[in-house]
Amino acid sequence: MFDAEYDVVVIGAGHNGLITANYLAKEGLKVAVIERRYEAGGGLCTEELTTPGFKHNLHSYYHVLVDHMPAYKELKLKEYGAEYICPEVQTGLVTSDGKTLTIHTDIEKTLQSISKLSERDAETYKSLHDGYREFYQMIVIPALYTLPAKPSERVGVLEQTEEGLEFLRLDRLSPIEVLNEFFESEELKSVILNELIYPRWIMPDYKGLGSMALLIITGVERKQLCVGGSHQLAHALWRSLMDNGGVVLGCRTVERIIVEDGEARGVLLSTGERIGARKAVISSVDLKQTFFDFMEDGTVDKNLLKKIENFKLDEYSPFTIHLALREPPKLSASVREPSVDESFHLILGSDTTDSLSDKIEKIRRGKIPEEPILYCSVPTLYDRLQAPPNRHTAVIVSPVPYSVNGNAERWDEIKWDYMETCLEYYSEFAPNLKNSIMGKFAFSPLDIERRLINMQKGSPFMGRPTLDQIEYFRPLPELSDFRTPIKRLYLANSSCHPGGGITGGPGYIASRVVLEDIKAGKI
Amino acid sequence: MTLKTKIKALVTAGKTMIGVSGEAFRTLENSFIVDGDVQRTWRLLSDIKKLSELLPVDKCEINLIDDRNANIVVGLKFGIMSLKAGGTIRLLESQELKRMVAEAVLTTGTLKKEVESEGEKPEVSIVVAVEIEPVSEKKTLVKYRMEFNVEAERLKKIYESILDYKFATLHETFVEKFNEALKEV
Numbered sequence: 001m002f003d004a005e006y007d008v009v010v011i012g013a014g015h016n017g018l019i020t021a022n023y024l025a026k027e028g029l030k031v032a033v034i035e036r037r038y039e040a041g042g043g044l045c046t047e048e049l050t051t052p053g054f055k056h057n058l059h060s061y062y063h064v065l066v067d068h069m070p071a072y073k074e075l076k077l078k079e080y081g082a083e084y085i086c087p088e089v090q091t092g093l094v095t096s097d098g099k100t101l102t103i104h105t106d107i108e109k110t111l112q113s114i115s116k117l118s119e120r121d122a123e124t125y126k127s128l129h130d131g132y133r134e135f136y137q138m139i140v141i142p143a144l145y146t147l148p149a150k151p152s153e154r155v156g157v158l159e160q161t162e163e164g165l166e167f168l169r170l171d172r173l174s175p176i177e178v179l180n181e182f183f184e185s186e187e188l189k190s191v192i193l194n195e196l197i198y199p200r201w202i203m204p205d206y207k208g209l210g211s212m213a214l215l216i217i218t219g220v221e222r223k224q225l226c227v228g229g230s231h232q233l234a235h236a237l238w239r240s241l242m243d244n245g246g247v248v249l250g251c252r253t254v255e256r257i258i259v260e261d262g263e264a265r266g267v268l269l270s271t272g273e274r275i276g277a278r279k280a281v282i283s284s285v286d287l288k289q290t291f292f293d294f295m296e297d298g299t300v301d302k303n304l305l306k307k308i309e310n311f312k313l314d315e316y317s318p319f320t321i322h323l324a325l326r327e328p329p330k331l332s333a334s335v336r337e338p339s340v341d342e343s344f345h346l347i348l349g350s351d352t353t354d355s356l357s358d359k360i361e362k363i364r365r366g367k368i369p370e371e372p373i374l375y376c377s378v379p380t381l382y383d384r385l386q387a388p389p390n391r392h393t394a395v396i397v398s399p400v401p402y403s404v405n406g407n408a409e410r411w412d413e414i415k416w417d418y419m420e421t422c423l424e425y426y427s428e429f430a431p432n433l434k435n436s437i438m439g440k441f442a443f444s445p446l447d448i449e450r451r452l453i454n455m456q457k458g459s460p461f462m463g464r465p466t467l468d469q470i471e472y473f474r475p476l477p478e479l480s481d482f483r484t485p486i487k488r489l490y491l492a493n494s495s496c497h498p499g500g501g502i503t504g505g506p507g508y509i510a511s512r513v514v515l516e517d518i519k520a521g522k523i
Numbered sequence: 524m525t526l527k528t529k530i531k532a533l534v535t536a537g538k539t540m541i542g543v544s545g546e547a548f549r550t551l552e553n554s555f556i557v558d559g560d561v562q563r564t565w566r567l568l569s570d571i572k573k574l575s576e577l578l579p580v581d582k583c584e585i586n587l588i589d590d591r592n593a594n595i596v597v598g599l600k601f602g603i604m605s606l607k608a609g610g611t612i613r614l615l616e617s618q619e620l621k622r623m624v625a626e627a628v629l630t631t632g633t634l635k636k637e638v639e640s641e642g643e644k645p646e647v648s649i650v651v652a653v654e655i656e657p658v659s660e661k662k663t664l665v666k667y668r669m670e671f672n673v674e675a676e677r678l679k680k681i682y683e684s685i686l687d688y689k690f691a692t693l694h695e696t697f698v699e700k701f702n703e704a705l706k707e708v
């Protein structure tokens with residue numbers, strides 16, 4: 001009664017789906033990944049959007065957890081072609097009055113830059129960096145790749161020492177409260193807050209996420225770009241999956257999960273094909289599709305559906321501009337601070353924490369800030385494979401609301417104008433920008449959702465990382481172990497711990513859980 | 524077969540150093556040359572009380588049970604958090620002036636509750652094999668190999684981080700302290 005049958009069917013070939021599939025195939029299971037698009041990768045997408053030869057990363061363009069992601073090492077993804085470069089000038093900020101701040105891989109250089117703004121802040125930064133780095137490196141980051149601990153256990157571990165209690169206090173605050181307590185420089189606070197906004201989707205006022213500000217200071221997560229474009233990571237995952245005996249069935253959309261006697265048995269595709277799963281169906285797509293669209297009425301308990309309905313999506317969506325350039329943008333501020341031109345991730349439009357907060361409030365109300373917040377990068381400064389010789393690409397990300405004044409369709413009317421507004425603003429800092437543009441392309445929140453239907457409402461993180469939706473509460477306590485009330489149906493998506501972004505976390509943990517259930521004879 | 528017996532079987536089957544088991548989730552090997560002859564080096568290595576003072580940890584208490592077994596408590600600090608573990612060390616093999624193998628089985632105190640709530644054992648087993656050979660009259664080569672075995676996913680990840688990011692420093696500190704202590708043997 002099935003057109004094809006596998007041990008495991010994974011829905012969605014984003015990096016999480018591919019990672020889960022890889023680990024299960026490595027254990028000898030027959031695995032198929034069903035992907036709606038013509039290629040695997042999801043948010044690992046590189047395309048020649050503007051002009052042939054110029055490669056643009058439509059979604060993720062840098063990955064901060066490559067050093068820590070178990071899959072990268074264990075699946076030998078470097079050998080499969082996913083090589084990374086770690087830019088020395090990780091982040092730069094230029095204010096409208098020309099002040100600069102740069103964050104480097106070398107802490108001493110970062111401190112030098114901070115001390116130009118405030119000697120006191122540089123000292124505090126160093127003491128926080130040194131004091132917390134090992135804790136984040138050894139304890140916090142590893143926890144991204146294990147099932148989330150219950151809140152009391154987490155607290156229990158830390159409350160045994162005074163320093164632990166102090167950490168718990170800071171954690172209960174919001175990132176901006178923590179930064180206000182430690183620093184005086186508006187530029188420094190702004191950089192750290194923006195690092196949390198993109199690509200972690202953590203807003204400055206999220207209570208209970210104060211410790212995330214410390215994470216940024218420790219520098220244990222480093223921005224790295226995949227040589228040749230982000231899609232190379234998807235390629236590597238795909239190749240390794242094939243070597244392990246798995247397949248990706250592209251151009252196929254899952255419409256239903258076939259549930260019989262309370263157990264997931266396979267999936268029904270939009271083509272009418274029925275694909276069987278002897279052991280497990282794993283959904284690496286969003287909660288709404290998984291529990292509403294894929295399920296027949298009455299399959300899932302109403303109370304659970306209510307809670308899932310309440311699961312909040314991201315507070316902003318990234319509007320993205322891709323440029324093909326004759327030459328890299330040259331910032332006027334680089335006359336005084338040359339290294340700012342090398343910033344892999346440049347923050348503009350965020351001079352003070354107040355102005356940043358004002359803009360965020362506007363976005364929350366569905367308004368587009370008159371003066372944009374921009375995150376700009378020229379990947380080709382570091383990776384020559386992403387453009388023809390002596391040419392460059394740039395990507396500009398601007399946080400915006402998904403619905404403009406309550407109307408998401410509005411993006412189709414205003415996107416080209418908003419692109420020009422952003423370019424105009426960038427040009428104020430880099431006067432050579434406009435004349436150097438050979439091709440441009442804009443990608444709105446609506447386009448995100450159209451391309452990747454799991455990023456509903458242009459929500460790349462697939463769930464706000466607020467206190468009620470992180471760790472043990474992500475997506476819900478009863479789903480936090482990646483199992484669902486439907487036997488043989490598992491989750492491996494960004495709505496699970498540790499969340500969205502290219503972390504490889506949900507996919508990795510899900511594979512452990514499924515293997516554990518197989519070994520225990522539960523499925 | 525429990526974690527412990529698996530490793531013991533493996534050690535007994537050992538050839539030059541511990542046999543490769545394919546079981547240990549991480550194996551580390553390293554060597555260093557010390558300023559002392561083989562006799563002095565051996566004396567220091569086999570004095571477990573003295574050796575425990577040289578371990579690059581924040582806390583190490585050893586209580587000898589007999590000449591092959593001891594109880595141990597160790598603490599390692601990571602900024603604001605300490606990992607504490609306690610258990611036993613057992614000398615499994617000793618060939619005078621040549622080689623010794625010991626196994627430490629430690630129960631983690633700090634994350635015990637978390638690990639147990641996941642139905643796993645909060646235990647780590649570390650088998651250490653040490654071999655020494657003369658380089659010259661006054662210099663000795665010390666080679667060691669450590670096999671780590673951890674069952675719990677949560678602990679495995681933490682140990683991996685420690686080994687990846689801290690092991691080189693721990694090694695250097697140990698060598699430095701060892702050389703210093705050797706002067707007094």
Ligand SMILES: Cc1cc2nc3c(=O)[nH]c(=O)nc-3n(C[C@H](O)[C@H](O)[C@H](O)COP(=O)(O)OP(=O)(O)OC[C@H]3O[C@@H](n4cnc5c(N)ncnc54)[C@H](O)[C@@H]3O)c2cc1C
Pocket residue numbers: 011012013014015016017034035036037040041042043044058059060061062063064199252253254255284285289318320448451452453454455460461462492493494500501502503
């Ligand atoms: C503009 C933008 C910029 C970003 N920048 C960064 C960044 O710089 N760094 C970073 O770490 N993260 C970034 N992100 C976030 C990151 O891309 C995502 O969080 C990440 O891709 C999520 O991975 P995933 O595997 O969970 O899901 P996805 O990558 O979304 O993969 C899910 C897959 O499932 C497929 N699918 C969906 N529904 C179905 C169905 N019904 N049937 C079959 N297949 C289906 C989709 O086509 C997709 O391929 C960005 C996102 C966007 C949109």
